[in-house]
Amino acid sequence: MKPSVLFVILLVLASCRNETKPSEKGQNKKDTLKITENKVVMEQITDTTPTLVYKSLEGLADTTFVRLADYSGDFAYDLRYATENNFLKAKVYDCAECYTRVKTAKALLKANKEFIDKGYKIKFFDCYRPNSVQYKMWKIVPNPQYVANPVKGSIHNKGGAVDITLVTLKGEELDMGTDFDFFGKRAYHDNLDLPQEILDNRLLLKTTMEKHGFWSIRTEWWHYNLSAGSNDKVANFKWDCPE
Structure with a gap:
């Protein structure tokens, strides 16, 4: 195998390792995404919570x-x-x-x-x-x-x-x-x-x-x-x- 070919192969392998190992910066981004997703879920739960509706006394007889x-x-x-x-x-x-x-x-x-x-x-x-x-x-x-x-x-x-x-x-x-x-x-x-x-x-x-x-x-x-x-x-x- 020619030295030039071997050099290319080693370069490709090194590139693959860099892609599969997340950087610290990438990990922070992933964590932020999780927090953002949780926040969205919490907001959705809050928004769908039913509001209590109380009755009105208007129109009822005073002695009821x-x-x-x-x-x-x-x-x-x-x-x-x-x-x-x-x-x-x-x-x-x-x-x-x-x-x-x-x-x-x-x-x-x-x-x-x-x-x-x-x-x-x-x-x-x-x-x-x-x-x-x-x-x-x-x-x-x-x-x-x-x-x-x-x-x-x-x-x-x-x-x-x-x-x-x-x-x-x-x-x-x-x-x-x-x-x-x-x-x-x-x-x-x-x-x-x-x-x-x-x-x-x-x-x-x-x-x-x-x-x-x-x-x-x-x-x-x-x-x-x-x-x-x-x-x-x-x-x-x-x-x-x-x-």
């Missing part, structure tokens, strides 16, 4: 019962009577849901919007309460100081009362001085012998709720009645629970 979570995702819930974590020490709801009359829901949505603008939102402990549940509660604690007599009923049974507190937008409860359903002087609105932070938190809740048509009970910082709901009839509407 509605599930509040169907009309806004901006509330928080800790519905105590669907658990044993309450003063009754008993579960009296079959499942946890927050229903109100339409007019109550409209007022709550407006109040919550104002709270959100200030960095807070409403958290519910109790909402509409079927009259049959009121009878259960009365059987456990037959004391009108703590439980309304079911024969007459309460505004909870009319869909016009809520038990609430405030939480930050991250879900942290504001200090109100006592837990929900604490029956004692420390829970009274007119008890001013409390730290200023607690008084300020209660005042924020009270003034905002009153601005939107609710009134409070002197002995319970968490309880609010819609003024326009006090004349409605006691109801025993029951919601369906998931199977």
Whole structure:
């Protein structure tokens, strides 16, 4: 074999090795391509995620019962009577849901919007309460100081009362001085012998709720009645629970 031919063969082999072994620069380009591809996939997943669409209260009669979570995702819930974590020490709801009359829901949505603008939102402990549940509660604690007599009923049974507190937008409860359903002087609105932070938190809740048509009970910082709901009839509407 002539030397010139051998030189050409060696040159070709060296060229093949350079083509099959990726350079550092080429490897970086490949990695960048992978990242770019992953980014595209992530963007596609984000773009195809369905957006929750909430119902509108427009056109509904004021006395219609509605599930509040169907009309806004901006509330928080800790519905105590669907658990044993309450003063009754008993579960009296079959499942946890927050229903109100339409007019109550409209007022709550407006109040919550104002709270959100200030960095807070409403958290519910109790909402509409079927009259049959009121009878259960009365059987456990037959004391009108703590439980309304079911024969007459309460505004909870009319869909016009809520038990609430405030939480930050991250879900942290504001200090109100006592837990929900604490029956004692420390829970009274007119008890001013409390730290200023607690008084300020209660005042924020009270003034905002009153601005939107609710009134409070002197002995319970968490309880609010819609003024326009006090004349409605006691109801025993029951919601369906998931199977």
